[in-house]
Amino acid sequence: LAKTTQPISMDSYEGQEVNITCSHNNIATNDYITWYQQFPSQGPRFIIQGYKTKVTNEVASLFIPADRKSSTLSLPRVSLSDTAVYYCLVVSLTGGGNKLTFGTGTQLKVEL
Amino acid sequence: NAGVTQTPKFQVLKTGQSMTLQCAQDMNHNSMYWYRQDPGMGLRLIYYSASEGTTDKGEVPNGYNVSRLNKREFSLRLESAAPSQTSVYFCASSEGGVQNTEAFFGQGTRLTVV
DSSP states (O other): OOOOBOOSEEEEETTOOEEEEEEOTTOOTTOEEEEEEEOTTSOOEEEEEESSEEEEOSSOEEEEOTTOSEEEEEESSOOGGGOEEEEEEEEEEETTEEEOOOOOOEEEEEEO | OOOEEEEOSEEEEOTTOOEEEEEEESSOOSEEEEEEEOTTSOEEEEEEESSTTOOEEOSOOTTEEEEEOSSSBEEEEESSOOGGGOEEEEEEEEOOSTTOOOEEEOOOEEEEEO
């Protein structure tokens, strides 16, 4: 399983763009990169996934360079409600299913 | 559409007692998971089931057993609870397949072992 490394915490202000970078140096060829968000006292919620280049959905963008050894989650114009823990996962197909292993995550704090 | 339902939501056990945490999903998902989350920490995978009839150990399986009863249900059993198992337990399910890494989580079970 590819180990992920991401900052423990980040601070931002409302309206700013936030970029959270995750390192996964030993990612395998068939692994996917996925990001989750977790609010206190709730289970994580899927944000976005990607394999390479750029993926965008209604809430975030995911940038993956050609070597795939890192990825960056971009949150445009954050608000107070984006204060949460963000997890980067590298997902390997194991035994027919996905072994979703979470790391320690990045605590994002958004202030006025 | 309830998604992933966990029971109970709260539980207090005495050391040495046993209990089973129940999880059911109504999304016809193939894969199901059990995690624990200690205060201020990330989620740690206890067991997962890639499909009905299969289970596999995660990062922290010691002290736990699981049963994939059918496609819908995946239970987690603590045979002899210990204070170190005080945690919030989350069940999750996903359709499976590398190109679909979206999992859906239950609301969690807050377990205290005294």
